Amino acid sequence: MKKSHLTLIAVVLLIFAIGFFLRIGSAYVTGTPVDEKSFVLDENNLPYMYELDSYYNYRLTNNYIEHGYMGDVIIDGREWDMHSYAPSGVPLDYPPLIVYLTAFIYKFINLFTNIPLLVVCFWISAFIAPLAGVVAYLFTRRLTNEDGAVVAGILTVLAPFYFIRTVSGWFDTDIFIILFPLLVVWIFWEATINESPKKALIFSATAGFIMFLFALAWNGWQYYFYLMTFFSILWVLECYIRGKPVKQFIKVFLTFIGVTLILLTVTTGFLSLLKLLYGPLEFVKLSGSQSPWAPWPDIYLSVNELAIPTIEGIISGVGFALFGGIFGLIWTLRILLSEKLKKTYLKSMNLFLYIFLVLWTLTGFLALFKGSRFIMIMIPPLAISTGIMVGLCVDYLDSLKNNKSPNKFLSIFRKNEYLTHILALVVILIVIIPSVANVMKTLEMPPGADDNLWDSLEWINYNTPNNTVVFSNWPAGHIITSIANRSVSLDGRMAYIETVQSRNLDNAYPYGVKSPTTAREYWIGRAFSTSDENLSAGIFRMLATSGDMTYLTLDEYTHNTTRTVEILNNILGLNKAAARDLMLNHYNLSQIQTEKVLSYSHPDNTTPYVIWTYTQMVDKGFWIFHFGDWNFEKNSGENYTYTFAGIQREGNLISSPTGLTIDLENGNATYKGQVPYCVIRSDRVNENKIYLNKSSNFCVIILFDESQMIVIDRRFENSLYTKLVLEGLNTTNFKSMYKNNSTAVWHCV
Template identity: 60%
Template sequence: MFKKHFVTIAAVILIFAVGLFLRLESAYVTGTPVEEKSFYLDQYNLPYMYELDSYYNYRLTLNYIEHGYLGDTKVDGQEWDMHSYYPPGVPLDYPPMIVYLAAFIYVVVNLFIDLPLIVVVFWIPAFIAPLAGIVVYLFTRRISNGTGALVAGLLTVLTPIYFIRTVPGWFDTDIFVIIFPILVIWLFWEAYHTLNQRNSLIFSILAGFSMFLFATAWNGWQYYFYLIIFFSILWICGSLIKKRPVKKILYITLTFVLVTLGLLAILTGYLNVLKLFYAPLEFIRISGAHGPWYPWPDVYSSVSELSSVTIDDVYSYIGISLSGGFLGLLWILRILIKNLKERYLKSIDWFIYTLLILWTLTGFLALMKGSRFVLLLISPLTVYTGIMVGLCVEYLIHLKLNWFSPITRKRVIYVLAVAIVCLVVTPSVVNISKTLNMSPGADDNKMELLEWIKYNTPNSTVVISDWSAGHLITYAADRPVLMDGRMGYIETLQSRSLDKRYPFGAKSPSPARDYWFNHAFATSNESLSMGIFRMLTSSGDVAFLTMDEYTKNTSLSVEILNGILGVDNKTAFNILVDKYYLTPNQAETILKYTHPTHPSPYVIWTNLDMIGRGFWIYNFGEWNFNNGTSAASFTYYFKDIHTDGNLITDESGLIVDLGSNNVTYKGSVPYCFVEISEGNLKKTYLNQSNDLCVFLMLDKSKSLIISKKYENSLFIKLAVEKEDNPYFKPLYKNSDSTVWQQR
């Protein structure tokens, strides 16, 4: 008995140690040259966060520590985030587990040592993520043997996508997406597997409680709740067909549901219960031919982790557990069919096997919503792989190997078992070394500029920038943004019709705001750009939502607003009344939002990362609202350049000879060539018949090839050329970023 417990404890320590210490390497910015590392380190000599969502979670945690709730303030007794989607801000609707956990750890740590919150949350993922491997190990050990369980636990903490999303500096809810689901599945199975009615009740309650905790930790918890419900219905139907008793599964499922929903309703509010029942309808709506915000462009389609995936992608994210998992799945099926489980897998049964199968199918179904949901596949596939390894060991044990003495035979089996474990686990260790070659999401230049905004602009200043930088801005500059990483707050769609805090329902928040942002940068009409910025920063979505109420036609609403935002109040009034036949009262109402008497102050932040996402500015900014597709046909390539003396090339087909001033792109001379170096700009027009402009950013070792029709767009002027112009002036700049203000 002592030996058995010792082995278990040793395995738990090993899994935790491997998961922890391999993750610690990310704190050394291993993917960055030594001479550049300090550029990515903060004042505490730690890397800036690798994932910018971490700064959102940090900000909510700081709010909770400072005034006892996650929001910035309370409006009519409800928490509001006044930094995100401003104006007007948004009701705070976010799973609080990560905040509660971080605040608790911060308080405990500071009982012994004085550490800033940002340092505490930086390290939290590295200590929480390995716990998932321990839970998987204990569960797999319950249905297999110790060797297979060890493999399952190690593969869990080393799975590439889970590993990279739980390193220090990735302070996000992904740390919970394996721990709680495996607990729920395990406890639910134990409730059915045990013969003791009292224990069955306890396990059912614990399963429901674990599901409740998961609901407070991750927005995707509904997948697992419906997985349990669907499985229970399937099991009941199968039992009825085979004339087996169903009382126990009904009893367990009902207890599970009542505990989960009861705790949700009592501790988080009835809306979270209603969301659960609206979720399937919303999933169907989102997955339809048109998204929930049609005909507005869908900013979510620009997010790589929400894009569709291929089998190669899944393999790179999961690693050997994908193939090992399917082999294990088939092997278990063979054992169950041939009634060999008493010999090799005594604890496994059709109940847990079917549940794991459905779990796997749920994971593949979730991939329809993007690659990040591959996380749902990790647990079942690592468990299958662990069972497969366990079966290999069991088969070795049952081999006679008569040519060895009993002691030698035992040693041979031990050596072979270790070899199998190493064979399965080693590729994962090798793979993670590649995943660590990444740079933090921020650097000294960005932080320097955002701190300048914080200390040199009024508190009411709205910072305009790409949505991907929103969380960083609200953290470092402490200023509101038009959009951030939560974009259109798609997670709240399920309950908006039931929540009075969303007067516009699904229409706001929405990606519609992103269209206006992109259109302002895509156009070469600076007056229109200024009008769009004025509208968004002063009244948010109200202008175009009100116009939609009048016209009942989104395409017409956009046309009208584009016609008035670039002109003065009087001209705009005449256009609304004379050209589009709005009543004077309607026109005055619209102008109150588009041409406010006291517009909000704003600044624009442009940086190199924004150029990397520039394709979407033109794709979404030139949108055809009649068919819901981009109206733009254009070229946009942003590439690294390779220099060999005076010869410069890139992967897209650019060849520049600085010595002879010859420039070609895919064999043709471009319309214009713009050379930018250390703030100096030289533009040359070369070929009037060509459709492309080439921008060569020598100090950044970058090239940009873009259609000539966007040569004078605001995006090119502010983000690429970065030169003073009649409409916007630079307030502050460094080598990477610039802060602009309207003149």
């Protein structure tokens, strides 16, 4: 075997090993104290998943293994997920590649041994994600020297935002988001430069096939499809204007498009093609100032990864490649503008690929306005560009060995043959070491669940009727459906925004954009934020039994969502007779309309439900109050006071780094120099409340068991959220069925 081949294999293994072994470090939960580690390890002695969305993919994979399709049932030839968006369920619309791949690996491994599916799901990211670095290396190797290519590969596998979302225990589609775009762009570029028309078409068809696989892997594949389509059309126009031959390029482009669309249509149906073509029009609508569900609150505002990132967030997410990549793009342009320099340093690089890398990078920057999640789009072009930059540095240093300059400094390089190699190594290490240091810090994150969460969800599974609906906040939805095996009203897919662009084309969505809807977040938030327990019980009963039907039906009569919300808030806490009287005599609905609404709001046969609370819900309190007390006339929520922090106790004195001071002996309390309206002390068994300042607008809650304090707006001092989530106390209407140190299951008595 040639030395060059051995080098290639060695580097590929090195890049894969770096990505793999650093990722499996998450299995050691290094950020958790040794005496607490067993608490965050499951029955397989592995950490619980780091991201709760992982349990959604686990559940779908388990379905596929058990009965051959990802959904729970098949209705009219369509797979439906009946665990999500209860009680109606939703047509399953999810890229299946992660499920197919995991199921195949699970089946294959279990031919030789007995490994639980959850274990396979835990480890799979560490095996797939490093492949992106290998592809980045092979791609960049075509453009620059070995050193630059190695840097591009390592920076790709260690890009902080990509790394954290692809460690072991993060079982999600992120493992494909860099791998497939790199493959598609690389092979498509090879097709454009290949001098053999036959080979060019083969390359193009291969790129189309990989784009099809990408469509099965991630809903955001359309970004890349339209990016490549838009750029190719511009390139054809530019070549035509300048009189350059474009016939072969057009063949390559049409082959790529044709293979992608044909495979997509044949395997997933004509609707997928319509969704792709219809997508840009709907994207424009979704990018407007109002959400498609207005005046219902936009739940997606509460998703951290959909918030516009800060400059610091972008830098920490991309890593060194952000600066190295931008500098590399500038330097590359300088080289390409000189024919002599191009032949010396970048023989394979052409203007087509350079402009595409620039456009790719700009697209990534623009996508950041849709959320930090799209940092992923920026990583590949910037990593490649950084690799080219390092390659140019190394080539330049290498050229100093043969310089004939009389300059004493430059003569050092002629006399010391290894000096350039040492400096080249220094350049590489300067680029790589910060990336390694960054990812080591990220491995200190805690798992997303623990024994208490798991035990309480298993209790629900074994002790509640199969048709029970579980209410909690949306981030916990996927682990509830997976482990408790019960339906939820709302989960991590929320209002299924991915399907909005095509609902008008799909008869499985009879209400179009109106259902699924973000209205669920309002009603669940309303139930938690009110102190009227009868209203809370009425809301939960309505959602568990009839889902969206009550407000969808009432909206047809009022033609005014604000009016609909007012009516429901006034009747859901009443008994059926009182609610009927109010709608007939106060809101002037007809008898038929009233009875129709009551059949959904106050059903005769109700679906059982439970409320599941856990300590991490404290993090979401602001959004529960923000959405639950939504102002429909203004189409906005209030920025209510809501802060939480740890506390320190020294004797009778309690303090927090946020400015809280409480003297337990005399009851005096201040927060940032102000005396609160009330102070609530709770140990999850008893409540002690004292009122201090009638003119103040906030209360302080002290949770001794959690060593935590929460500052809330005074209007929520007696809210269901305060009682169940923060204090963990039984109320008049809601009693605990099960409790442990950090979770509770509640039912309405």
